[in-house]
Amino acid sequence: MAVQRRGNFKISDSNTTEKKIKRYNVHRQTSHSRAFIITLLLLTAICAVVSWLFLSFNDDITETLVSRWEALSQPRVFVVQCSEDYENHKRFPGCTPTKCGRAVSDNVVTKEEAQMLKRLAERGLSLGGSDGGASILDLHSGALSWGKKFVNIYRYFSAEINDVFTEDDFKLYRDVRGRIQRVIAETFGLDPTQMHLTKPTFFSRINSTGAKTTHDEYWHPHIDKVTYGSFDYTSLLYLTDYSVDFGGGRFIFMDPDGNRTVEPLSGRVSFFSSGSENLHRVEKVAWGTRYAITVSFTCDPDHAISDPILP
Template sequence: MLAVGLALLGFVPSSSQDLAYYFELPCHPPDYIPKYPGCTPEVCKRVTVNNFTTMEKVERLRDMAARAMAFGGGGGGPTIFEISSGTLSKEDKFIDLYKLLTRANQPIFLRSDFELLQSLIEEIKALIGKTFSVSAPSLYLTHPVFFTNISSKPALTDHDQYWHSHIDKQAYGTFVYTCLIYLSDYNQDFKGGLFVFEGKDGRSLEPHRGRLSCFTSASENPHYVQKVVQGCRWAITIPFTCNPDQAAQWPSLDSPFIQQPNN
């Protein structure tokens, strides 16, 4: 389906965006209690949009992630940087990057990094609102919000075994809508690493730079990522909840780990 597919769903696409995959399936009602009118899905879905964001913005996101991950690096395949808290993989444990940077007086981030993220979050909320037939203002960014860089290194800990099937709402608790923006290209930057929806309505999706994948997060959408066998697979996961008490606490632009205009 081309851009007209998104328009038919109520979302006005840019000239480069097109609908790569759209699928409706029954929700699993017990997973959506309590219900939040205008936010809880009535019909569960999967939506994948090519070229959701520009290559220039993809590079800016990757650069932000790389600056953070330079202070850590998982001992196994995946390295994770969680943006709301500053949690970063380092060998076989996690560290608080924001605390480390604050103590060292190293403001490695730019205000524009977080402004870009915020603008993308608002764009994704608008897309969810239209394509999932819910109210965009009723969506709250939740945690964890995280960059991943998955290499072909063998797993060292249970946390490194990313390829197991899981359900996001069970794994994270707060997710109602899961969204990912891919920051690298399948079969160019890495091999393996397909995203796989399981079950009789299963589907494999190739990660590509700028591609957005959103889906309801409960039992109707079990999924996994195939093992990366070569290169590095970059992505950012941006989840949403309907419960304002579960909203992510976003870093202040005045934080000491963010460069200020007079720096």
């Protein structure tokens, strides 16, 4: 009997061990399945993030006209066929575009001058700023973004204005504007005396803050000649560097056969004829802060504005 009890005990122990092994195998398979599912989910999430980043930053751009890493010793010019937009406006010989295109130059404004202009913009915009991602400062009209509206910086801050800006600031601004006008005239074969500064001409500060009003929605495709009417030539002077000071924010020409982009660089000037041959937009800024100056010119003296003067 004792032997039988020992035999029964051994059989019972064997059954228990077998059950434990089975449970262990089931648990191991379940753990492997869970690990596989978790890994698959992680890979799926990573792929989704990578795809989102690719779509956000690539945005169907097919060609980079000038990259942030280049330093141009001479203007790089891209000729495009003029649109019919100019036929709907009065023509001014020596100025109205007959040769259209876009160009980029890195030797009109020095980096030091660009930094001085950036500091000018920072001081002015520090007095206000938009609630959304895009703020402007117009030294000509005095318009300054203020929450969801605009105020006149010369009236609203008349007591402080001489502590914010100096005569040297305005002198540099006027000098740079004149150089931009001359390089546009040389590139497109124009008489610079027939070109006139026009509005709006302004500093812009763009960051990734969400838009609060339509004024903050800077990324929509548009044609300057259609939007503003008076524009014949548009220029952008960049005051910060793409991929260093901000991400996104590239300037995109939207052509029928694909998009072409200019990557901002401090001191770089990009300019173009303002008709529908140069449909364009600005890519959304993803991080950091993008500073630039828009300087626009008209051939119509009735739409001319004067250089700004410190009150």
